[in-house]
Amino acid sequence: MTRKELFKNTLRKSVHAWKLINELPLSDDESLMLRHFMDQPGFLDLHWRMFVPAIKGQGTEEQKQKWLPLANKMQIIGCYAQTELGHGSNVQGLETTATFDPQTDQFILHSPTQTSSKWWPGGLGKVSTHAVIYARLITDGKDHGVHGFIVQLRNMDDHSPLPGITIGDIGVKFGNGAYNSMDNGFLMFDKFCIPRDQMLMRLSKVTREGKYVPSDVPRQLMYGTMVSVRQTIVSNASIAMARAVCIATRYSAVRRQFGSQNGGIETQVIDYKTQQNRLFPLLASAYAFRFVGEWLKWLYTDVTQRLEASDFATLPEAHACTAGLKSMTTSATSDGIEECRKLCGGHGYLWCSGLPELFAVYVPACTYEGDNVVLQLQVARFLMKTVSQLGSGKAPAGTTAYMGRAKHLLQCRSSIRKAEDWLNPAMVLETFEARALRMAVSCANNLSKFENQEQGFSELLADLVEAAIAHCQLIVVSKFIVKLEGEIKGKGVKNQLKNLCYIYALHLIHKHLGDFLSTNSITSEQASLANHQLRSLYTQVRPNAVALVDAFDYTDHYLGSVLGRYDGNVYPKLFEEALKDPLNDTVVPDGYHEYIRPLIKQHLRSARL
């Protein structure tokens, strides 16, 4: 499809999905499933996952009563317009202004510079009638920082932009189809007025007289919509990883290369230890991210209930967990999808493998909802704060509870003696805790050598990110272990999940061996025992690998991959796909007479000379 056709077709699908949701009707969970089967980014994502939650989280009761019924029936379509051309990560650096005019009781929205243009919001370019806009609030000449506003963008009769608004699509993005179904947009305001009651005022307010009443709750609640979406992105990482792994595993069982004895059948590539060493940790990650996603959903629900009761104590941890896990799982999944493409050899590069499109549509997850490095630095700040409070009498809780055992974890030596010890959950956990704590403490010690803490933080950014990643990996490993301790139906299933859990943990040790050795969390002998155990686990997973990806229950239609077909009938179907290509409509291609023939003729002429 051309971009225009793709965009229009996504509109068609979205509206059809919305119709089904209402007519059947579908529950919220079923609607989310439908979104996955629709399988294309579109305006519904931003409307439901960001616009509506932003109003719910930041609007007053009156604002919710006014706007939510309209949004819930999709009589208005909204998006989330925060990022600008000049600033995305640095939210406090946004430049759009919302100046209160007491004469008219309105805010005047203005884009003072080119870099202040809104740039990137999905659904903004062509579809949305409304947006939650983030702008600097100015009253009586004073800048109160960034706040949210509900703004109508387009005329409800003919969809034209309202006077004072310039709006459009930012252009083609990475990949052929991928995210190009979405109208990520730009927007500029030229002294555009909105009534005062369209500032989202649950947190802070502006009175009729123009007095600014600051929030009596943490202003970070304004970032709540991002926390909510980051949480959903973690579960989504599992879905995307599982999809790529399903394709690569099934194809690795079909594909044969080398190893024929006396003219016999060749070896299935899945039997090569190198293939297993690249593939099975990704299979394990798909399961691991699913479990940590379930736990994160629980954490998010818990913090939401606490916030409703004005208990803000766990907000920093919820922010650190959602930011860190969003970052870690999306980076691993993007890399994992690309690894699966390579695991499928040359055919993985074909569009019909399903992997190029999956990569192109997935990879911006490393950037949207917060650049992954910027988010890990938030985790690092949280860790540095926690370490600095050790010994102050305030016991670390939740995911940093292990830091409360700092005295032990800083000096303990791993008691792994034989390869099977690596199947002991307590020993594995302690290894990850020791590594994470020692990396965080090492950063804190290095930071303390700087007179200026912020300067020290800047200097140590790379180490801080590594420490944050170590902490996030510990969370994933520990939640996998907790899952295994709970009820899992079927002994066989539990054993398989145990294998995957240890593969997940041990491959991380292998991958980040430098961290584990340099922090003395393990010795080089224990590292080689881990490798030995890993190989043995691969052997145990191998006979069940295809069943473990079949368990994801993805249909062939959803996978969209010739290589990942359930029936394994890959080669005939590759031919079928190839023959469908428009280039094969004719035997002699268009352009032959114009370019190829004259070239060959010229060659023949010069050969004769």
Ligand SMILES: CCCCCCCC/C=C\CCCCC/C=C/C(=O)SCCNC(=O)CCNC(=O)[C@H](O)C(C)(C)COP(=O)(O)OP(=O)(O)OC[C@H]1O[C@@H](n2cnc3c(N)ncnc32)[C@H](O)[C@@H]1OP(=O)(O)O
């Ligand atoms: C086939 C298709 C398949 C698709 C499947 C569909 C499912 C996909 C799921 C969802 C789809 C969604 C679509 C995505 C669309 C994308 C949308 C966007 O990208 S919206 C824009 C997102 N923007 C960002 O994320 C910006 C990143 N920056 C920030 O968040 C922050 O500014 C910051 C970098 C975190 C902080 O910067 P700064 O230090 O300047 O912060 P301050 O404002 O000064 O605050 C400092 C203190 O506040 C704490 N903090 C920061 N953020 C939060 C928070 N969210 N909650 C709680 N606390 C927070 C911070 O830790 C500081 O604390 P202290 O150190 O002072 O204690």
Ligand SMILES: Cc1cc2nc3c(=O)[nH]c(=O)nc-3n(C[C@H](O)[C@H](O)[C@H](O)COP(=O)(O)OP(=O)(O)OC[C@H]3O[C@@H](n4cnc5c(N)ncnc54)[C@H](O)[C@@H]3O)c2cc1C
């Ligand atoms: C597909 C897609 C959809 C999007 N949808 C929306 C949307 O609906 N609404 C919306 O408002 N926005 C949206 N965005 C914007 C998105 O949220 C931002 O692009 C994202 O937050 C990253 O910000 P940035 O572009 O400013 O990156 P930058 O911050 O400019 O990042 C550039 C580089 O600088 C590094 N860097 C930046 N700051 C630091 C630092 N302090 N320390 C160390 N390194 C740093 C980063 O790691 C990165 O390598 C979307 C983006 C994409 C790609």
